[in-house]
Amino acid sequence: MNIKRALAVSRRVFMDLKNDKRTLALIIIAPLFAMGIFGLAFSGQISGVNVIVVNDDMGMATPMGQVYLSEIVINNLDPDTLSITTMDDVASAVAEIENGNAYAVFYFPANFTNVTILAYNQMTEASTSVDIHIDMSNVNVAEAIMQAFNDAVQTTMQQRGLEMPVTIDRQAVYGQNASFMDFFVPGIMAFVVYILTTLLTLINFVGERTSGTLARLTATPLRESEIVAGYAMTFSIVGTLQALLLLTVGMLVFGVNVEGNVGLAFMVVALLAIVCQALGILLSSITHREAQAIQLIPFIIMPGFLLSGVFWPLEALPLWLRPFSYLVPPSYAIDACRSVMLRGWGLEMIWTDVVALIVFAAVFLVLAVLSLKRRG
Amino acid sequence: MLSMHAIKVEKLDKKFGDFKALDGMDLVVRKGEVYGLLGPNGAGKTTAIKVLTGLLKKTSGDAEVLGVTIPNKDITQKIGYMPQETALYIGLTVHQNLEFFGKLFGMDKAKILERETELLKFIDLEKWRDELVANLSGGMKHRVSLACALIHEPEVLFLDEPTVGVDPELRVSFWNFFSKLKEKGITILITTHYMDEASHCDRVGFMRSGKLIAEGEPQAMLKEAGATSLEDAFLFFARRDRT
Incomplete structure (x- = not known):
C-alpha cells in the first residue's frame, strides 16, 4: 500500500465531487432537506381534529350553586388537538362522523354530574359514562382524541380535589427535557451519511467501470487496496462534514442540545462512511450500467429506513424482524450517536457499536478489494 | 534483464x-x-493488449514485456496504455x-508540470489545460x-484502436505523434482495423481467430501477397x- 497513490485517488474523488456543482449541492442540501422534512413531519403534533360535543348534563345543585362537571371537562379539552363544536342530539352528531366531517362525538348523559359526585362520595351504587363515538379508521388520530379526553378528565378530577389514590412520579434518568429534534438529529446524521455515501460511491464507481478509467488504472502501479483506501479517505471526510453541517443547523435552527462528546459521534459517522463506501464499491461490481445501479437504490434505502431505528424504534418491529436490524450498519451508528449525544455516554459505553462497525468495515473493505482484483 | 525484445509472446491462449x-x-516486438x-x-x-497490460489474465502460454513475465505490477511503471x-x-x-495519472506513477509536482507543458504542446491543447474534459470535443478527448x-515517459506504449471514431485530419496528426514518439525510442504496439493506416508502421502483423497469421514490413507484405493494398494482402x- 502506497499512501501517496491512495492520497492521489482521494484527491481525485474530492475534485470530482467539487467540480460537479450538482453533486456538491446534493451533498450539502440533501442532509438538510432530510432533517427539515422528516424532523418537522415526525415531530408534528396532531391538531385541529374535528370533534362534536353533545351535552345533556343536568348538573347538580350544591351549596355553592349548580355544578356542571361536563362543562369543566369540556373546558379542559386541549383546544390545540381538538376543534370542538356542539350539537343537540347524538344521532345527527354521529351522522357527521359518517359523512367524514368529524372524527368523534362526546356524549354527556343527563345524570353525568349527579351520579359522578354521588358515586365518588359512595352515596350511590349507580354509575354513569360518557359515550364516545369515534372514527377509528385513522389510528393515530383516534389515539390522540382518546388521549386528549383522558387528560381532560384527569385534570378535572384534580381541579375538583377528586384525587386518585395513586400518583405517578416520573424521574428521567436520561433525556430530561429532550425534545423530538434532540432525539432525531443524531439518528438522521448517521442515516444521511449511510444513504449518500453508499449512493455516491456506487454511482462514482459505476462511472469508473463504464468509462474505462478503472481498466486504465489497472495498467498503472496503482493497487486495488489503494483505490479503496482513497475512496474511504474522501468519503469519511465528506461524511463527517455532513454530520457537522447537520448538527450545526440542528443546534442553530432547532435548538438541539448535545450531552456528550460530539467528536466521538463524528468518529462513529466517519467509520460508518468507510463501511458504506466499501459497500458502494462492492455493489458496483454487480452492476454494469448506471441504470442497473439505480435499480439497487431501493434495496439500499428501504432496509436502512425500516430496520435502522432512525424513524421507528426497533422495539416497534415484529420480534422475528428485529435480528435483521443487526445486518444493517447504520443501526449501530444511530444507536451510538444517540447514546453519545443524548445520554452523554463515552467510548466505554458504546464500544459494542464501534466494534460492530469496525467488523463491518473490515469485511466490506476486504470484499471491495477482492471484487476489484477479480479479472476476466 | 537486457533484451532486444520489448514484447515477446509465445503460445498465448486466452479463453x-x-x-x-x-x-x-x-x-515479438523489437525495441524501438x-x-x-x-x-x-x-x-x-x-x-492481446489487455493481457499484455495486465487487465486480463492469460489462460496459458508465455508473455513478457521488457523481459519481465506479466502480469507484474512493477512493469506498469514502464508501460503506457491508451x-x-x-x-x-x-x-x-x-x-x-x-x-x-502522473501521481500514480510516483512523479512529483514539478516533474508533472514539466511533462504536462511538453505534452500539451505536443497534442496542441495548451489553451484547454483548465477546461473540464466533459466540455472537450471527441477528438480533443x-x-x-x-x-x-x-x-x-513510458518505454512501451500500448495503443488500442487509437484512431477509431477520429476524423481524418486528427488521424494524420496522431500518426505524426506516433512517429515523433518513435524518434524518442519508444516502442509502440498499436491495434487498428483501418488497414490503410498500417503503412505507417515499421512492421505489421495480421491477426485472425486469435492468432497471428502473417507479419512483416508493410511493403514486403504487399509484395508477398501480390497486392496493392494491405486490405487485399490481409485477404490473401x-x-x-484457411487452407
Missing part, C-alpha cells in the same frame, strides 16, 4: 468460457519499433487528469487520453491460413 479469444498467439496489429473485429487484438474508450475523468480538468498514457493471407 472466455469455451471461446478462444487468443489461440496460441506468437508475437512501431508494430501494428491488424485484423477484423473479434480477431483478438484488444484481448484504451479504446476515452477513459478519462470527465469531471476533472485536463490538468487534473494529467496530474492524477482522444488527444488528452494519449497524453495521459505518456505522462510518465487469410485465405492462405
Whole structure:
C-alpha cells in the first residue's frame, strides 16, 4: 500500500465531487432537506381534529350553586388537538362522523354530574359514562382524541380535589427535557451519511467501470487496496462534514442540545462512511450500467429506513424482524450517536457499536478489494 | 534483464468460457519499433493488449514485456496504455487528469508540470489545460487520453484502436505523434482495423481467430501477397491460413 497513490485517488474523488456543482449541492442540501422534512413531519403534533360535543348534563345543585362537571371537562379539552363544536342530539352528531366531517362525538348523559359526585362520595351504587363515538379508521388520530379526553378528565378530577389514590412520579434518568429534534438529529446524521455515501460511491464507481478509467488504472502501479483506501479517505471526510453541517443547523435552527462528546459521534459517522463506501464499491461490481445501479437504490434505502431505528424504534418491529436490524450498519451508528449525544455516554459505553462497525468495515473493505482484483 | 525484445509472446491462449479469444498467439516486438496489429473485429487484438497490460489474465502460454513475465505490477511503471474508450475523468480538468495519472506513477509536482507543458504542446491543447474534459470535443478527448498514457515517459506504449471514431485530419496528426514518439525510442504496439493506416508502421502483423497469421514490413507484405493494398494482402493471407 502506497499512501501517496491512495492520497492521489482521494484527491481525485474530492475534485470530482467539487467540480460537479450538482453533486456538491446534493451533498450539502440533501442532509438538510432530510432533517427539515422528516424532523418537522415526525415531530408534528396532531391538531385541529374535528370533534362534536353533545351535552345533556343536568348538573347538580350544591351549596355553592349548580355544578356542571361536563362543562369543566369540556373546558379542559386541549383546544390545540381538538376543534370542538356542539350539537343537540347524538344521532345527527354521529351522522357527521359518517359523512367524514368529524372524527368523534362526546356524549354527556343527563345524570353525568349527579351520579359522578354521588358515586365518588359512595352515596350511590349507580354509575354513569360518557359515550364516545369515534372514527377509528385513522389510528393515530383516534389515539390522540382518546388521549386528549383522558387528560381532560384527569385534570378535572384534580381541579375538583377528586384525587386518585395513586400518583405517578416520573424521574428521567436520561433525556430530561429532550425534545423530538434532540432525539432525531443524531439518528438522521448517521442515516444521511449511510444513504449518500453508499449512493455516491456506487454511482462514482459505476462511472469508473463504464468509462474505462478503472481498466486504465489497472495498467498503472496503482493497487486495488489503494483505490479503496482513497475512496474511504474522501468519503469519511465528506461524511463527517455532513454530520457537522447537520448538527450545526440542528443546534442553530432547532435548538438541539448535545450531552456528550460530539467528536466521538463524528468518529462513529466517519467509520460508518468507510463501511458504506466499501459497500458502494462492492455493489458496483454487480452492476454494469448506471441504470442497473439505480435499480439497487431501493434495496439500499428501504432496509436502512425500516430496520435502522432512525424513524421507528426497533422495539416497534415484529420480534422475528428485529435480528435483521443487526445486518444493517447504520443501526449501530444511530444507536451510538444517540447514546453519545443524548445520554452523554463515552467510548466505554458504546464500544459494542464501534466494534460492530469496525467488523463491518473490515469485511466490506476486504470484499471491495477482492471484487476489484477479480479479472476476466 | 537486457533484451532486444520489448514484447515477446509465445503460445498465448486466452479463453472466455469455451471461446478462444487468443489461440496460441506468437508475437515479438523489437525495441524501438512501431508494430501494428491488424485484423477484423473479434480477431483478438484488444484481448492481446489487455493481457499484455495486465487487465486480463492469460489462460496459458508465455508473455513478457521488457523481459519481465506479466502480469507484474512493477512493469506498469514502464508501460503506457491508451484504451479504446476515452477513459478519462470527465469531471476533472485536463490538468487534473494529467496530474492524477502522473501521481500514480510516483512523479512529483514539478516533474508533472514539466511533462504536462511538453505534452500539451505536443497534442496542441495548451489553451484547454483548465477546461473540464466533459466540455472537450471527441477528438480533443482522444488527444488528452494519449497524453495521459505518456505522462510518465513510458518505454512501451500500448495503443488500442487509437484512431477509431477520429476524423481524418486528427488521424494524420496522431500518426505524426506516433512517429515523433518513435524518434524518442519508444516502442509502440498499436491495434487498428483501418488497414490503410498500417503503412505507417515499421512492421505489421495480421491477426485472425486469435492468432497471428502473417507479419512483416508493410511493403514486403504487399509484395508477398501480390497486392496493392494491405486490405487485399490481409485477404490473401487469410485465405492462405484457411487452407
